[in-house]
Amino acid sequence: MYPPxxxxxxxxxxxxLWTTTxxxxxxxxxxxxxxxxLCICSLHTLSFLSSLLLGSELVDLSSKNRPLIYPAMSTxxxxxxxxxxxxxxxxxxxxxxxxxxxxEHGLDSGFRCKVPQEALLKLLAGLEPHRPGExxxxxxxxxxxxxNNTSAGPRLGIGMDSCxxxxxxGGLSLVQTTDFFYPLVDDPYMMGRIACANVLSDLYxxxxxxxxxxxxLLSVSQKMSEQDRERVMPLMIRxxxxxxxxxxxxxxxxxxxxxxxxIIGGVASVVCQxxxxxxxxxxxxxDVLVLTxxxxxxxxxxxxxxxxxxxxxxxxKLVVSKExxxxxxxEAMFSMATLNRTAAGLMHRFQAHAATDVTxxxxxxxxxxxxxxxxxxxxxxIHNLPIIAKMAAISKAYGNIxxxxxxxxxxxxxxxxxxxxxxxxxxxxxEVKGQGSGGGAWIIGIVEKGERGARIIDKPRIIEVQPRxxxxxxxxxxxxxxxxxxxxxx
Numbered sequence: 001m002y003p004p005x006x007x008x009x010x011x012x013x014x015x016x017l018w019t020t021t022x023x024x025x026x027x028x029x030x031x032x033x034x035x036x037x038l039c040i041c042s043l044h045t046l047s048f049l050s051s052l053l054l055g056s057e058l059v060d061l062s063s064k065n066r067p068l069i070y071p072a073m074s075t076x077x078x079x080x081x082x083x084x085x086x087x088x089x090x091x092x093x094x095x096x097x098x099x100x101x102x103x104e105h106g107l108d109s110g111f112r113c114k115v116p117q118e119a120l121l122k123l124l125a126g127l128e129p130h131r132p133g134e135x136x137x138x139x140x141x142x143x144x145x146x147x148n149n150t151s152a153g154p155r156l157g158i159g160m161d162s163c164x165x166x167x168x169x170g171g172l173s174l175v176q177t178t179d180f181f182y183p184l185v186d187d188p189y190m191m192g193r194i195a196c197a198n199v200l201s202d203l204y205x206x207x208x209x210x211x212x213x214x215x216x217l218l219s220v221s222q223k224m225s226e227q228d229r230e231r232v233m234p235l236m237i238r239x240x241x242x243x244x245x246x247x248x249x250x251x252x253x254x255x256x257x258x259x260x261x262x263i264i265g266g267v268a269s270v271v272c273q274x275x276x277x278x279x280x281x282x283x284x285x286x287d288v289l290v291l292t293x294x295x296x297x298x299x300x301x302x303x304x305x306x307x308x309x310x311x312x313x314x315x316x317k318l319v320v321s322k323e324x325x326x327x328x329x330x331e332a333m334f335s336m337a338t339l340n341r342t343a344a345g346l347m348h349r350f351q352a353h354a355a356t357d358v359t360x361x362x363x364x365x366x367x368x369x370x371x372x373x374x375x376x377x378x379x380x381x382i383h384n385l386p387i388i389a390k391m392a393a394i395s396k397a398y399g400n401i402x403x404x405x406x407x408x409x410x411x412x413x414x415x416x417x418x419x420x421x422x423x424x425x426x427x428x429x430x431e432v433k434g435q436g437s438g439g440g441a442w443i444i445g446i447v448e449k450g451e452r453g454a455r456i457i458d459k460p461r462i463i464e465v466q467p468r469x470x471x472x473x474x475x476x477x478x479x480x481x482x483x484x485x486x487x488x489x490x
Contacts, residue, residue, distance in 0.1 A: 162202045164277065173272050177202035180217050180265020184301050184412060185333050188232045192239025193337040195264040198413040200247050201357040203268050204344035205416055207278035212270045214244050216254035219263035236264060247339055282353040283374050283419035287447035289382065290425055292343045292432055293335050293415025293439055294465035295363060296391030299402050300325075300332035303394050312398075319393040328388050331467035335388075335439065336413040342435050343416045350424040350431075358414035364407025367417060367454035379450020380419075382407065386442040386463040407456045415439065419447055440465070 162177040179199045183191045196214070203211055220233060244251050254266065303325045306312040320328075340357065347355060356370040367380045385392075385405065395404040402409040420428060429441035442463060 162206055164206075164279070167271070171274065173274070173277070174269065175203060175206060175208060175272055175277055176267065176269045178217075178265065178267045180263050181412070183236075183262050183264065185329075185336075187333070188235040189239040190333050190337055192236040192241070192264065193243040194239075194333070194413050195236075196240045196243035196247070196266065197337055197339050198359065199266045199268050200243075200249075201340045201359075201413055201416075203270060204340040205355045205357040206280070207344050207347040207352065207355070208270055208272060208276060209248075209341055209345045210270060210276075211244075211247055211249035211268050213268075214249050214251045215267040216240055216251050217263070217265045217267070218254065218256045219259035219261060220256065221260060221262045222258045223260060224262075232262075236262075240264065240266070243337065243339065247341060278347055278352055278355065280354040280356060280370060281373050281375050283370075283378050283380075283447050284353060284376050285378055285447055285449045286422055287353055287378075287419045288422045288425040288443055289367075289380060289445035289447065290418045290420065290428060290441055291358070291363070291386060291415050291444045292340060292418070292441045293338070293358070293411075294331075294386045294388050294442075294463075295358075295409065295411060295414070296328070296388035296395075296404060297332040297336055297412055297414065298410045299391040299395050299404055300328040300388055302402075303391070304329035316394050316397045319397045320390045324390050327467040327470055328390055331388050331465075334468065335415075338413075338439050340416050340439075342439070343418070343432050343441070346428055346431050346435075347416075347418060347420070350420055350428040352418050352420040352428075355416050355418040357416055358411050360410045360412075362403075362408040362410055363414075363417070364454060364456055367407070370417065370419075371450075371452045371454045374452055377449060377451060378447050379452070380445060380454035381448055382445035382454070382456045382460065384442060384444040384461045384463055385456070386440075386444065386465050389464045389466050392462050392464075405456075405460065405462075415441075 162175050165174045165176070166172075167174055177199065179202065181195070181198070185191050185194065199214070200211060216237070218233075218237070220229060224232070241251055249268075251266070303316065303320070306316065307322060307325060354370060354374065356366050358366050361369065363382070363385070367382065371378065371380050385407075387404065392404060395402045395409070400406075418428070425443050429443060432439060432441035
């Protein structure tokens, strides 16, 4: 039995494994005790994902007489959405895609998923093992580790997006990453795509464009009804699978558990030659910082939830319309589901020196983490913030609880933050946009001599990124030209 969880009033219960703090309707604080329970849950293995996809029954091992029938994709296909494709929704939406409406799938109209905010930084401290004979700082604080150089090749451990492990044979390296989170958008198909894109993004931040294998990690909520499971989970699996195929890889297995919450993520692995990846440690003074997706996804997701919460909507309705919130939400969902693969390939062509992807720690958090990894004594200075239109205004109107302009607002499956030579930056941005990956790229800052830190200037320039498919976005695209570097950093 699990040890009891104490309520705030001192009474004990065993099923209330977390407490939701309604700050922006999204924050969930998870204690070490809760994470312990999550680990215990993972020991109750239900089946490998491969068995699930072949049509096996998914059994809740906590109850011998209560099987949970999980319809396999090979035997029960989810309903095909009717055609309703909006202009500008090209890259990640399949033919016939229509925004998800719960009632069309036999679910309650109020069916929603909640957004947790990850706070796991300190839990990773001290995991990096000491390896006698290797050079490099084996510090004990997360984000304070530098790459190690070994006779077999470069090694990268805890602290960055992916691990790089030299293999015993032939000068090859294993590059591997894992990531998972809780659902944050209403559409389960798109949530699956976002989860997969988020996992692959860690490889893309290393300049890797090919993935040899993916596993999917899936937690099915025991609090969902059987009907909810039968409608929602196959759509989520299909989204994950489709995004993997778009990335040139496939899902060959994984693990599935029953848990109080839906969780989705995966593992991405690739075996590389040294010229196939870019170590994130070579930024030099004079480099330029580029970001390949707009900020503000957390704000957009929350604002969309607030449409049904009058007490919160009333705080922002003077600065944004409901239509603008819907457009921003669709833009955020599209952006999160878009792969960073195009930018990863261009990192080689334009001689990128270092990169990371912007996710749970926000732009500034990941910039600081990347700065600590640099061999040269540098600092990252951010001048521009490309933000989904109206999200900066919403953040200010709601008391700046997201700290969007401060750079610590969480992003999910965000863009790549790339340090590359100044003379290459404008062409890199133009190529990212020109290759039609569905994204953009903006010059946001510079690399200068410093003490391996990062900062945002006091009054950064806000670049309002219009949701694609809108009249404003179409006008912007038709009239846009690549600005001079000095203009972008003014």
